[in-house]
Amino acid sequence: MTFRSSRRELLVSGAGAVAALGAGAGPVFAGQADGRKLGYAIVGLGMYADVILPRFAECRHSRVTALVSGSREKALRYAAQYGVPESGLYSYETFDTIRDNPEVDIVYVILPNGMHHEYTLRAAAAGKHVMCEKPMANTAAEAEEMIAACRAAGRKLMIGYRSHFEPANREAMRIVREGELGRPRIVTAETGFNIGDPTQWRLNRALAGGGSMMDIGIYSLQAARYLTGEEPVSVSAVESTDRSDVRFREVEDTINFQLTFPSGVVANCVSTYGSNHNRYRVVGTDGWLDAEPATAYNGNRLRLRRGRETVELTPPALAVNQFSGQLDHLSQCVMTGAEPIVAGEEGLKDMRIIEAIYRSAREGRAVTLQA
Numbered sequence: 001m002t003f004r005s006s007r008r009e010l011l012v013s014g015a016g017a018v019a020a021l022g023a024g025a026g027p028v029f030a031g032q033a034d035g036r037k038l039g040y041a042i043v044g045l046g047m048y049a050d051v052i053l054p055r056f057a058e059c060r061h062s063r064v065t066a067l068v069s070g071s072r073e074k075a076l077r078y079a080a081q082y083g084v085p086e087s088g089l090y091s092y093e094t095f096d097t098i099r100d101n102p103e104v105d106i107v108y109v110i111l112p113n114g115m116h117h118e119y120t121l122r123a124a125a126a127g128k129h130v131m132c133e134k135p136m137a138n139t140a141a142e143a144e145e146m147i148a149a150c151r152a153a154g155r156k157l158m159i160g161y162r163s164h165f166e167p168a169n170r171e172a173m174r175i176v177r178e179g180e181l182g183r184p185r186i187v188t189a190e191t192g193f194n195i196g197d198p199t200q201w202r203l204n205r206a207l208a209g210g211g212s213m214m215d216i217g218i219y220s221l222q223a224a225r226y227l228t229g230e231e232p233v234s235v236s237a238v239e240s241t242d243r244s245d246v247r248f249r250e251v252e253d254t255i256n257f258q259l260t261f262p263s264g265v266v267a268n269c270v271s272t273y274g275s276n277h278n279r280y281r282v283v284g285t286d287g288w289l290d291a292e293p294a295t296a297y298n299g300n301r302l303r304l305r306r307g308r309e310t311v312e313l314t315p316p317a318l319a320v321n322q323f324s325g326q327l328d329h330l331s332q333c334v335m336t337g338a339e340p341i342v343a344g345e346e347g348l349k350d351m352r353i354i355e356a357i358y359r360s361a362r363e364g365r366a367v368t369l370q371a
């Protein structure tokens with residue numbers, strides 16, 4: 001059986017058939033950047049920096065030229081591995097002198113959440129553009145200050161929302177927003193993992209800003225927003241945390257939250273530090289789209305149901321990977337003057353909604369969001 005989509009024709013031979021993803025899977029930015037590679041300084045050499053650093057090898061417009069770490073020994077080791085000169089190594093104390101390093105165009109803040117605000121402000125004061133990891137900050141007020149500081153310095157600010165550069169998620173956005181499921185009705189999104197070491201910064205309120213919602217629930221929130229392309233008008237949330245569990249003395253474990261959007265579509269979302277989840281589903285009047293895993297580093301899978309057929313959509317083998325796509329996007333924006341598709345304002349929207357989710361859970365009532 002054959003069915004048509006707006007941009008491609010899928011050949012379907014029954015449930016479980018495989019089809020290539022469509023145009024949504026291509027590179028995000030096709031502007032006229034020149035051939036230079038802009039220099040990135042990576043701040044904080046932890047787990048996620050280990051994911052990002054190898055991906056510069058696949059970048060067309062970005063390279064790593066500086067490292068900022070509390071450990072000189074670690075910085076020297078990483079410098080040798082990634083070809084960073086010793087003149088590009090900084091501690092947190094010497095970080096501000098990065099202003100004198102012409103090899104650094106962009107500072108990438110990959111620190112605990114509670115440090116994002118300070119290092120974004122210091123990077124902007126040093127005249128550098130900023131990539132900041134999610135969640136953007138501990139509070140919406142901090143996020144506003146970060147946007148203002150970068151704007152005052154005439155520098156770009158982008159948030160590390162990698163799913164916007166990931167082929168399966170881009171295709172999912174396209175399918176939903178172009179109406180291939182008919183009118184979207186219900187989104188379900190679940191993200192979580194069983195968190196371990198009770199002494200880690202993710203369980204420290206000052207360094208993390210909150211619990212699972214700040215760290216992993218934000219992926220469910222993002223998915224609900226980028227799949228529908230709408231902003232929620234109200235939220236209601238219920239928290240469930242065992243305060244006798246040593247891990248949850250300061251931050252929450254599980255939050256179930258519901259978002260209502262202007263068109264009437266409703267998103268039911270789970271955020272948890274107690275069990276493993278990484279999936280979303282959009283159900284429309286004419287079918288559904290299912291993603292699992294949905295926002296993994298690789299291997300994300302989509303299944304599309306329309307009529308009586310279910311097809312598995314596979315990303316093209318040579319699609320730009322989400323990490324180098326994200327890094328090059330900011331470099332291209334700096335070179336062309338364009339705004340990043342996930343600028344600071346996008347991070348601020350999430351911070352405002354997260355604060356409303358916490359408030360709803362605390363007060364036991366639905367919270368209306370400002371348009």
Ligand code: NDP
Nearest residue numbers: 044045046047048049069070110111112113133134135201
């Ligand atoms: P890690 O704990 O693995 O690394 C954080 C690094 O920050 C440390 O290794 C350390 O680097 C530095 N640091 C400075 N001060 C402190 C402190 N007081 N406590 C702990 N670390 C400190 O965290 P992750 O790499 O997992 O997370 C960092 C950020 O990246 C977070 O905001 C997180 O939300 C985000 N993230 C994003 C992901 C994504 O997919 N977009 C995935 C994972 C994380 P050094 O020793 O060099 O000083």
